[in-house]
Amino acid sequence: MFAHEIAHTGADIQQRWLRIPAAIAYSGLPRSSLYRLLSQRVIRSISLASPNKTRGVRLVDRFELDALLSKLADDQNSTPGLQVLPAQPATHP
Numbered sequence: 634m635f636a637h638e639i640a641h642t643g644a645d646i647q648q649r650w651l652r653i654p655a656a657i658a659y660s661g662l663p664r665s666s667l668y669r670l671l672s673q674r675v676i677r678s679i680s681l682a683s684p685n686k687t688r689g690v691r692l693v694d695r696f697e698l699d700a701l702l703s704k705l706a707d708d709q710n711s712t713p714g715l716q717v718l719p720a721q722p723a724t725h726p
Contacts, residue, residue, distance in 0.1 A: 647695075648695065649694065649695050649696060650679070650692040650693065650694060650695065651692065651693050651695050651698075652690060652691070652692060652693075653667065653691055653693065656693040656695070656698060659695065659698065660698050660702060667693070670701070671691075671693070675701060676693060676694065676697045676698060676701060677693075677694040677697045678691055678692060678693045678694065679691075679692050680692075
């Protein structure tokens with residue numbers, strides 16, 4: 634095995650499957666919007682639960698998040714008069 638084939642730290646690995654809080658932080662979507670997209674099966678996810686258990690860990694496919702956000706950006710940029718604007722910092726009076 635070559636040295637360049639060995640991952641030396643966990644920081645070298647990009648996770649494909651994200652827990653809900655990580656998916657929210659990664660995508661910038663509000664929790665309610667993410668859950669709506671998951672319930673509509675727009676974004677693929679899996680639930681890891683023990684047999685006969687109702688609670689588990691929900692994991693969201695990061696590749697599907699990327700694809701959805703890219704598609705939304707492409708759709709908005711191709712529509713005349715609409716464009717994706719960079720997020721503006723919130724201003725408080």
